[in-house]
Amino acid sequence: MIVSDTFWDFEHAGWNRDALATSYHQHLGEVTAGCIPGLLQAVKLKAGDKILDVACGAGYVAAAAHKVSAEAIGLDFSAAQVRLARQTYPHIRFIEGDAEALPFAEKQFDAVVNSFGMPHVPHPQRAATESFRVLKPDGRFAYASWCEASKCIGISMVYDAIREHGSLDVGLPPGPNFFSYGDLKFASDMLGRAGFRDISGTELPLVWRVPSPEAFIEAISSGTVRAAAVLNRQNPANLENIRHYLRKMILGFEHDGGFAVPMPALVVSAHKPMHH
Template identity: 25%
Template sequence: MEGSNYQVIRKYELDTWTRCSSSYNETWATLTNETLPLLISKTNIGGNVTVLDIGCGAGNSTSKISETGAKVIGIDFSQKMIDEANSAYQSIVFKPSDAENIPLEDNSIDVVIANFVVHHFAEPNKVFKEIYRVLKPNGKFAFAVWGANEEQSSLGSFFQAFANHHEMSELPHGPLFGITAFETYNKLITDANLKNFKLEKLETNWNMDSLNPLINGCWDWGNLHLFPEDKQKDIKDDLIKNCESFKKGKSYSFPHSAMIGYAEK
């Protein structure tokens, strides 16, 4: 990837997730947390285990990992995300850092977790090589990315509503967003000298008592606050209609899928 493309993607991602920092733990984190128990169990995270949480966001995932008794460090390239994490979880270490240049020594970490962040990396090859560098021999790496786009029902409801009123190209999208092919991730793993790669699909649900996590998350992520108020209202009205089929009593349950990858040093 050319440096200029890398810089464009990086700025794009940084602007997007910095914008989402204040609402993240109440919006997207309530979905991405669904994969954490599996990542934790598959990598045997527990007491006396050192863990690096890459793309920790506002710290919710790092806190969940810390509850196992592990010693965990969270890093994120957005200073505002780190500020939110430090404010919410003061007993955990968080560092502002690019994943391409992890501020840790060689062979210093037992487990690296990257929960719904791999598809946002501008240079994933560099990140996977950094993960290899900081892992101890036989250390474990686990990540989660979105499954196929058509299997993300909450986002699908939003995309349909948005497309009724605006060009889809206006929305953020990571370089590997929606990529589910084993070969794509296996090459990243192999090029980084990691081994024993496995990729599996996880079916999950995003459950919410109201549509606020979805609406607020999409508005921050897509920067819809900048749209004219009448267009925002039209998109929101269509989104609410699209969500009716996922209503369970007074709550909502949206089926989702994720791809879960595992490897070792």
């Protein structure tokens, strides 16, 4: 699929809203934070390393790196996310910037990580190539992203509900396949073209714990960009049917007084060769 030039504008406008950044932080942030130990392990982070957290969001990964005495910098294209990160972690440097055009000279970092940011860039190949460029020789890169749709029930069931009771064709600018990054073959091709070697993946069995089906639906509607936009553009009758479908699905994940929805992620790691 050809990626529309307006995809970046669409994503940027969505993530740049304070209310959305806060909602994501309150709801999905708890799930995505589950990948942090895996990401830092994948880049073999140690004290004194200089690490760049691309698409840093509210700053969790940079903060975890700082805790182990690494020198962390966070970057995000959303001013709202950068504000949130700076408020939460005032002792860490966070800057506004584009994953596809990193504002750093080459060979600056021992490690670069990207936590759930890849599906939100229009040209993931450029983002991979930029991460490679700013890494020192022998540096390491890792990203986390949702597993393929058949495994990542929490997100795929939203699109299943829309397919069943509404329409996915609501005039959004076309973008990359949201689930591609959870496929190791796709990741290997993309990172290999950027120059990376030793590419491997580890699946993390993350779970989204929600108190009620309504809480899940509210989180998707207020704390995402693409899924929320597709939901918000359905007609009222279809939207009610979609919500009913989702309530029924979530009831099947009842666990320990709440609901535990499967949201597995893939952590992909790669290495920049020493002589490059």
